[in-house]
Structure formats: C-alpha cells, structure tokens
Amino acid sequence: MPVPTEISRLARGLASDCFDATTRDRHTLVLKRLGDGAPARLARRIRRELAGVGPFEARPDGVGTFRTPPVGRGPVAYIRIESPTLVELHRRLCTAFEPIDGIEGDDYVPHVTIARGGDADRLLGRDFDNLTWEVESLSVWSAEYGEEVERISLPIR
Template sequence: MYSLNVSLPSSVTSLAGRLARDLPQAQARPRGEHTLVVKRLGGGDHAAYARLEGRARDALRGTGPFGVRVTGVDCFEAAETGPSPVVYLAVESAPLRALHERLCGAFDPVAGMEGPGDYVPHVTIARGGDPAAARRLAEREIEPIEWTVEELVFFDAERGQSVSRVSLPA
C-alpha cells in the first residue's frame, strides 16, 4: 500500500518515542517509522506506483504549505486493522483535512478509515498492550507542537520506506 504522508519534525517523533515507554506491553513504532497519513493511494508494483504518484501530483497541484498542530494524546479502543488499542498523538489542521478530502476525490477512500467523518489525523505511538495503560496515557496532557508542512512524502508501507517527495507549493 502506498500513501501520501506529512513529513514529521523530530520534536513529534521524539515525543512519540518517549510516550511509548509508558506502554511496555504495547508494540511501539520504531524510531524513524512514525507517519502522519494524508491519504492511502493504493497498491501494486512499480508501474502501478508511477501511475498513483502521477495522479496524486495532479491532485496536489496548487497546494501550498500549511500549518499542523499536535494537540494531545488519544486512543482508538478498537482499530480498523491490526492490534488494539492504538495510542496516538492527535493532530489538528483544517488544511490537512481539506487536502485529505480533495485526495478522496481522486482516490477511493478506504472504508471505515477515510470516508466522510472517518479520517482522524494522527501519529501512532503504539498498538496493543494493556487497555488500561493506554487509557491512562490518553489522559496525559502534553505541550502542543506546531509546524508548517512544506513537503509531503510518498510512502511504501510494504517496504517501510519513502519512495519520493513533493515540495509545497506543488
């Protein structure tokens, strides 16, 4: 599965790593693997990826830099896929949500995760483990982190790596 993601500053990934230590029974995201998905694009081989990237770049045309803010810690009690619970950094950004909606017009939304009202911008801290520990961590207050998104990353989830980047304005 390929996706279009926001580049994360080290302050966000460091915070996620520190918070994950309070969930020793959960599967923490390894260093360098934290993501903020804007839109899942689809799967396939290299030729399919080239077509997906081309369509995404067309849909991104005219997109300028925009602000994003991590505002707290929250939890999905039951994940759509994979182990539950999922503890995450909550992200607020009206422009990010608008970009997601625009990309849903170019790529089919993933049911239950990306349809109208389903998209929850977040950075996963950890999955699984003790639900009570997850709820306690979700109640913790953090200092908000703000940054300006100036590039987006095309990500290959199967290989766990970036494939290419697009600078904003696109």
C-alpha cells in the same frame, strides 16, 4: 507526510510510559492511502489533484485512542494532529482515490501512532506543550518497499 523530529521524540517519550504495548520505531502521519500503482504515476496524480497547495501548519493536540481499530489489535494510542488544511487535502484525495471504509473519508483522524495493544490506553488524555510545524512536503510511501519512494515539495505547481 513526513513527521518532524520533535513529534517523533514526543511519541517515543510517551511510549516509554507503556509496559506491555508494542511501540512504534518509525512515526508517520498518513494523509491518504493510495493503493497499488507505480509510485511515479501516483505522485503525478497527487500533484494534479493538489495543484496550488502550499505549505501549511499542523500541530499535536493531545493523546487519543482507538479502542477497537478496524485493523490490528487495540487499543491504539496516538497523538491527535490538528490541521484544517490536512483534513481538506485528505477530502480532496478521497475524491481521486477510493477511501478505505472505517479509516478514511468521514472516519479519518489525523494522527501519529504511539503504541498498540497491551496498556497503550494508559496514555489517553495526556497533554503536552503546544508544538506547531509547517508541512513543506508530502511523501509517497510504498508498502511493498517499506520506504518513501517519492517526495512532493510544497507548493505544488
């Protein structure tokens, strides 16, 4: 999902307090990993699965860490994202696309990664002003190309 500029600024500001962690240049919020396939075909399938979904709210809710992430080095500091609709959409997509063990399905934690490794865990427990944004679109991201290849506007018709 596209992350608003305010959330990216928040993540960069928090990351500036790390001395030897690897910080993120691009901030994302993963709704569901889709696997391989033609982006246009995947987007059509998403539209079918999420037909009728309109814009919804999401908000950052503090900083958490994955001490031992299933992939890559830890700890991973992240901004927790609170949104019941986001979690419901993830569940719906997990019925259409196989969930990845350890990070999706019941293990899914909506988040924006701040930093990984080193002293990233020093950010744990940070709090910040309440920011809320309206999610108005979803992105289909291609790992192969390293970019957004399709955008799905909400509401999905």
